Amino acid sequence: xxxxxxxxxxxxxxxxxxxxxxxxxxxxxxxxxxxxxxxxxxxxxxxxxxxxxxxxxxxxxxxxxxxxxxxxxxxxxxxxxx
Numbered sequence: 001x002x003x004x005x006x007x008x009x010x011x012x013x014x015x016x017x018x019x020x021x022x023x024x025x026x027x028x029x030x031x032x033x034x035x036x037x038x039x040x041x042x043x044x045x046x047x048x049x050x051x052x053x054x055x056x057x058x059x060x061x062x063x064x065x066x067x068x069x070x071x072x073x074x075x076x077x078x079x080x081x082x
Contacts, residue, residue, distance in 0.1 A: 015039045020081045026064045033068065035079055044072065 017038035024031045032047035033055060046058035046065060059066040071077040 020079065022079060022081075024068060026067060029064060031064065031068065044069075 015038070017036075019034055019036040021032065021034045024033065034045040034047070034052070036043050036045060044055040045052045046055040046068075048058055055065065055069055055072075059069045068077065072079070
């Protein structure tokens with residue numbers, strides 16, 4: 001077998017994805033949300049008793065979830081995992 005000198009000349013991250021999960025408490029009630037994000041954008045999900053759903057759909061039935069959406073959209077919700 002012939003020997004070749006191989007050199008990496010460039011590397012680019014062309015796709016990435018991550019999901020962070022948060023537990024929030026409002027008036028003693030616990031809520032769980034996930035922010036799923038990839039190279040194409042992001043989506044906020046809400047853990048409903050029937051499974052994960054769009055937080056916007058969950059906000060239609062709950063004032064507390066609507067408050068989470070408002071705080072997130074206003075930049076008042078600190079969503080950084082440490």
